[in-house]
Amino acid sequence: MNSKPSKSAKKRDAKSIQSLGERLLELTEQQLSGMPMDDDLRDLIMHSKSIRSNSAQRRQKMYLAKVMRNADTEQLQAAVDALDQGKNLERQLFHRAERWRDRLVSEGAPALQEFNAACNGDHPQLARLLKDLRPNMPEAARRQLSRQIFRQIHVDLAAAIQKSDC
Known part of the structure; x- marks a missing residue:
């Protein structure tokens, strides 16, 4: 049997290393x-980032891929994947905080009770901010208070996730 990788497999490997x-x-x-x-390799990457010419960047990327073929790319790929996973978790937390903010602003106290139940805690700062929010407020003040509510929700959700309560 031929244990040599096929030409297509080599191309896939080269493409994954280049990406x-x-x-x-x-x-x-x-x-x-x-x-x-x-x-x-770190110095080569830092040097590659400083290149501004498009054709030189393209050549430098190909050279970087060539150098990386001799390096342990599995550990690098795992580290980049872990970094991307952290970004995805932060993005999910952000969207979750946005949804809670929209509910809390529109529903008020009932949504706050659900938020407290969902995150296993009492959030007096958030309750105070919601109490300050009134329908007849000027639009600029309402937006500012809504941002403060979002920040507080984000902090509370992050703390609850750290404790794995929410």
């Missing part, structure tokens, strides 16, 4: 410092 390299180029310097890679 991983492009994803690494999108990361900040702080995020890159936490990635499991050698210093030469």
